[in-house]
Amino acid sequence: MYDLTRFTPQDMAKCSLVLRQFGRNTPSMEASSQNIVKYIYQHFCDAKTRENTCALVRLFKTHPYGELEDSLQESARRLMRGNSPTADMKCWTLLAAAGSEPHWNSRHTAVENTAIPLVSAELVAQIPAISEIIRQFGLDIHTVLGTQPEIFVNLEPGALNIFYESDAKGSLFIPEQDTLIIPHKIKSVLGFGGLLESGSLFAVLMFLKVKIRPNTAELFRHLALSVKTALSLADERIVFNPPETSENIVVNNHNIYETQLLEYQVATLIELLDLSEQEIVRQAASFQRTIEKLRREIALRKNKDQALQTSQDKFTGILNIAENSIVRVEENQGIQQLNQGEEQI
Template identity: 35%
Template sequence: MHDLSTFSLDDMISCGAMLRGLGEGARSMEDTAGRVVRALYENLARPATGERSCALVRFFETERFDALPADPRKFAQRMAGGEALAPDTTCLQLLATAGDEPAWNDPRASAGHVAIPLPSETALARMPMIARLCAQLGIATSSVLRPARFTELAERTYDVFHVEHAAESPYVPAKASFVERYGIRSVVGCGGILPSGQMFAVLLFSKVHVEPATAQLFRPLALAIKLAILPWSFAEQEDPTTSEARRAREVVSCAP
């Protein structure tokens, strides 16, 4: 276990090695994402008591509207109201979730995040947390809304999303029903762009205070997570040996 309140470089290396191997034997991107959120939720805890550091961990990925499974596609269309969504509309899909509440352990049970349509930059701007996530990771909104395969963006290393004081931040919604009720103190996120052009992001809603220096340790973890899900990025089915994958291996290869 790794205590998020005292998360160190050694913790990052060990955690990265764990995350890197989660794709082995997985059946799908969703399966791998489920392993990632479950591993983070269960392993970020106080070793002495087992008390978990996070109330909720979620894994999101962007996907074309016409590529969504049937149920998320119906959800996205309902979210759009009367507006018909174009087949290539980017949607933010909740691939996996793990948390303190039973409903937080099944993405299909989410009330508002199963698949969120993002037809325009205006629509993205109406979601301050997601817009801020893209900004802090260093991902242009145009890259999210109009992804391109084999993009050079997939070779970049991205920054982290960090809200140090969740109760005071305009970027974290549901203050009374979520932040206050579950004692959310900080939010940390990491992610990047896959060779397919899709964005992925993992968000951790922490019950312990996470300082900026600690949040930066999640930057290499994004590479470890990316390595775990890389085989499911269709653009690299035949060649998962890009410099991005090699760099991810190097980051965590020194783990015991």
């Protein structure tokens, strides 16, 4: 169980280890995705009440229209208002969902539009929720749509990031205000994801009943790598759940998948090492800044102590002149201090 109000790097590491395993021995990317969202929904809880922190968790992936199943193609066509889709047109597709409402636990019933057509960069820019996720992930719409493949080639292999809206209520980037955000008292929305090797964009969105801090949200960038690992192997096989007869195919090709898994694990370990090194550098820089701040504060304190001591020495020297009478008097409080000269007088 993970409490988001006290989520630590150690919690992140434990959760990351579990999420990476969901790519093993699953018949499809959809199955892996459902395991991922279900685990996140069930294991992020309040430490005292044990209540689920997430009201809803969704996992989306961009997918070519021509490779969608019939029901998803129909969902995309409804939004195109009679226009003809192309086979390579990317669609923002719901792969899995888990939440507190019964209909939220299936991609077929979790949202009204399970596949949103991304017709062009201009139209995507007019969809605030999707365009803002792309922006916060540090990507551009042309890259996500695949209209400029040369940009994708030049991207960092670990192009992973977070989407974070501290205040969900009233946000222009969070739709379903009246049906989800307000009635279920959603305070923050946190997402994480990035690009798969295929060029597809994936995003996990958590609708949270607690408000989280930016430094907590930043930790989820590391979880994006684990989800990418779990999805990457399935990305080369079958995206949507196959019929029952396809289970034999998975068994017969077990050795092939295990080899692919090892290859992905090696690549993932390299990316994880890069992220770890970046985190070490960041923490070292932060530690160095803290040390410098403490040094400045110590130097300032020493200067103040020295100035105070000098002032006290001067005052004591003046006060101890026996030949002269020195008396300190404050209004309505009488004599407060006198020296030896005044005592003799």
